[in-house]
Amino acid sequence: MFTNDQRQAERTGKYGTPRLQYLQELVNEFQSSTSQETKESLVANLANFSYDPYNxxxxxxxxxxELFLDCMTEPNEKLIEFDPANASIITQCGGIPLIIECLSSPVKNTVNYALGAIYYLCNASNKEEIMKPEVVDVINKYAVAESVSFSNLAKAILDKHLSNRN
Structure with missing residues (x-):
């Protein structure tokens, strides 16, 4: 069920933990945990919160x-398996154009995250929306950039999603 401020106040009560604080505690616990089982549980919990626009x-x-994307580099396949649900949410909520806009950010980390998101989000159902000629032009520019991370990510996108390119 979707939440709003009034419903959240009713559920939390006078002495309850505010939502932002609770989510921060989950993120902190995930980052500090060495237990794979705990990490799996925390990622699943965070993924459940991502279904409600209130959050x-x-x-x-x-x-x-970004934490979900980082999970995709983990050797634990149970952490990776949560990604398709997140990718679906990002796509359904109009996130693709927002991610594409991030390719022109002056902040390097934002560009890196956008390139990584495009790599993982692009699939047969949204490839036309993502791999438009103007986006491919930007990705091609990053593929020859001096920044190794930009270049590697851009080349990986082109290899994976446009393997028939020249």
């Missing part, structure tokens, strides 16, 4: 989407 600003503020 979107909190999740963005806490960089939870």
């Amino acid at each position: 979107y600003s909190f999740l963005r503020q806490l960089n939870v989407l």
Whole structure:
């Protein structure tokens, strides 16, 4: 069920933990945990919060989407398996154009995150939306950039999603 401020206040009560604080505690616990089982549980819990638009600003503020992307580099496949649900949410909520806009950010980390998101989000159902000629031009520029991370990510995108390119 979707939440609003009034419903959240009723559920939290006078002495309850505010949502932002609670989510921050989950993120902190995930980052400090060495137990794979605990990490799996925390990622699943955070993924559940990502279904309610009420939490979107909190999740963005806490960089939870980046945390989900970081999970994809983990050797633990159970952490990676949560990604398709997140990718679906990002796509359904109009996140693709927002990610594409981030390619022109002056902040290097934002560009890196956008390139990584494009790599993982692009699939048969949204490839036309993502791999438009103007986006491919930007990705091609990053593929020859001096920044190794930009170049590697851009080349990986082109190899994976445009393998028939010249």
